[in-house]
Amino acid sequence: MQVLSVAQLNRYVKSLLEEDRKLQPVFLRGEISSFHHHSRSGHCYFTLQDREASVRAVMFRGQAEGLSFQPEDGMQVVVRATVSLYEREGSFQIYVSDLIPEGEGTAAVALRQRRERLAALGVFDLERKRQIPRFPETVGIVTSENGAAIGDMLRTLESRCPAVKVLFAPAQVQGEEAPESLVMALQALDGCCDVILIGRGGGSSEDLSAFNDEALAMAVFRCATPVISAVGHEQDHTICDLAADLRVPTPTAAAQAAVPSRDELLTGLGRLRGRMAGEMLFLLDRQEKRLAVVKSAKVVKNPQELLKIQAERLSFLRESLYNKQDALLRQKGMEVARLASVLDSLSPLRVLSRGYSLVERGEQVVSSVHQLEAGDKISVRFSDGIARAIVDKLEQGN
Amino acid sequence: MDKKKDTVSFEQGMSRLEEIVASLEEGSVELETAMALFTEGAKLSASLEKQLRDAKLTVEKLLPEQKQG
Numbered sequence: 001m002q003v004l005s006v007a008q009l010n011r012y013v014k015s016l017l018e019e020d021r022k023l024q025p026v027f028l029r030g031e032i033s034s035f036h037h038h039s040r041s042g043h044c045y046f047t048l049q050d051r052e053a054s055v056r057a058v059m060f061r062g063q064a065e066g067l068s069f070q071p072e073d074g075m076q077v078v079v080r081a082t083v084s085l086y087e088r089e090g091s092f093q094i095y096v097s098d099l100i101p102e103g104e105g106t107a108a109v110a111l112r113q114r115r116e117r118l119a120a121l122g123v124f125d126l127e128r129k130r131q132i133p134r135f136p137e138t139v140g141i142v143t144s145e146n147g148a149a150i151g152d153m154l155r156t157l158e159s160r161c162p163a164v165k166v167l168f169a170p171a172q173v174q175g176e177e178a179p180e181s182l183v184m185a186l187q188a189l190d191g192c193c194d195v196i197l198i199g200r201g202g203g204s205s206e207d208l209s210a211f212n213d214e215a216l217a218m219a220v221f222r223c224a225t226p227v228i229s230a231v232g233h234e235q236d237h238t239i240c241d242l243a244a245d246l247r248v249p250t251p252t253a254a255a256q257a258a259v260p261s262r263d264e265l266l267t268g269l270g271r272l273r274g275r276m277a278g279e280m281l282f283l284l285d286r287q288e289k290r291l292a293v294v295k296s297a298k299v300v301k302n303p304q305e306l307l308k309i310q311a312e313r314l315s316f317l318r319e320s321l322y323n324k325q326d327a328l329l330r331q332k333g334m335e336v337a338r339l340a341s342v343l344d345s346l347s348p349l350r351v352l353s354r355g356y357s358l359v360e361r362g363e364q365v366v367s368s369v370h371q372l373e374a375g376d377k378i379s380v381r382f383s384d385g386i387a388r389a390i391v392d393k394l395e396q397g398n
Numbered sequence: 399m400d401k402k403k404d405t406v407s408f409e410q411g412m413s414r415l416e417e418i419v420a421s422l423e424e425g426s427v428e429l430e431t432a433m434a435l436f437t438e439g440a441k442l443s444a445s446l447e448k449q450l451r452d453a454k455l456t457v458e459k460l461l462p463e464q465k466q467g
Contacts, residue, residue, distance in 0.1 A: 135409040163453030169460040188460050262450050272419050273443050279422040280436045287429055
């Protein structure tokens with residue numbers, strides 16, 4: 001009996017699988033789960049499963065890069081694969097060379113994913129939409145030179161408001177070079193005009209693919225000039241429509257949205273003029289009425305009246321001044337009399353008249369026996385005269 | 399709305415005219431100021447109307463050869 005190594009076994013089973021023509025290739029239907037895109041190698045790993053079973057799957061970078069969309073968990077797909085065995089782990093797996101979504105279709109999935117990606121970047125956010133100017137002077141147009149759109153736009157601009165300058169940047173609107181051509185036209189116009197119209201006439205969904213291009217969406221998003229998009233497909237808005245500042249259904253509608261109508265402007269001007277004139281008449285009328293009121297006033301009619309009033313006022317003031325002065329004098333006089341009587345009651349002469357007398361030696365009033373010696377000459381002052389005396393003898397205390 | 403000559407742009411003209419009407423309607427301006435505003439407004443509206451009536455649509459085509467501006 002021959003004993004094999006594990007590696008030998010795995011290699012042998014692998015060769016059996018790879019030689020089986022039923023398995024090379026095989027088409028499988030299932031749902032993707034545990035999808036993982038290995039960013040370094042670029043290979044994709046996932047599990048393909050249905051209700052009963054699952055199998056591990058690998059899609060190498062070379063094939064994965066050929067997909068127009070990103071596979072994701074839960075997606076129902078049909079894959080074309082070869083079956084083989086991963087020798088190191090002894091696990092069998094499928095190597096996917098192509099992968100087609102079921103249901104939505106490849107293009108629809110790619111478009112949905114692109115839309116989600118751009119939405120996550122904020123390209124469609126309403127808050128970042130630029131205001132379309134009220135009175136643009138220069139209107140930029142990006143569309144095909146041959147389509148119906150340019151004619152529609154120019155006709156509408158001409159009839160609506162010829163007072164604008166048009167800068168027309170022709171671009172291809174379908175075919176492989178269309179996205180780049182549209183981006184270049186847009187960039188050439190950016191900064192040279194006040195608003196840019198981009199669009200084309202109606203067409204099938206296939207024809208609009210250039211307007212679903214990611215690079216175009218980013219160019220519209222980054223454009224400093226407001227963009228009006230008219231790609232002409234009512235049902236399903238293109239990515240260009242969603243990224244633009246304003247989307248309209250037709251090229252004609254784009255031209256209408258870009259410029260005001262001349263007739264409306266003229267009417268508006270007329271209305272402003274009317275308001276201005278009305279206001280002026282009202283103002284003049286009011287001033288006239290004010291003047292009339294002033295003119296009819298008594299003093300203007302009879303200036304003497306004013307003098308009389310002033311004279312009356314003067315005499316009234318003078319009278320009240322005199323009255324004030326009298327009252328003041330009376331009040332002061334009473335005050336003087338009161339103070340005099342207070343002063344009088346405090347006078348020493350007043351005390352002497354009640355029987356007291358004052359002793360003086362020289363100029364000094366004597367208030368103590370200690371100030372005197374026997375033989376001093378003193379004066380004794382009464383209320384009605386003075387007695388000159390000599391001290392005979394001093395006795396202390398009473 | 400033609401290229402900037404010595405005249406103001408249509409947008410500037412319209413904004414100024416609206417401003418004039420608003421300050422007249424506010425009613426607190428003096429008569430002399432009001433007269434001056436009215437005169438300016440009348441001239442402005444006439445020139446704006448002339449701009450609208452006289453203008454012809456001009457179309458300039460950019461050459462597609464202008465690669466990578």
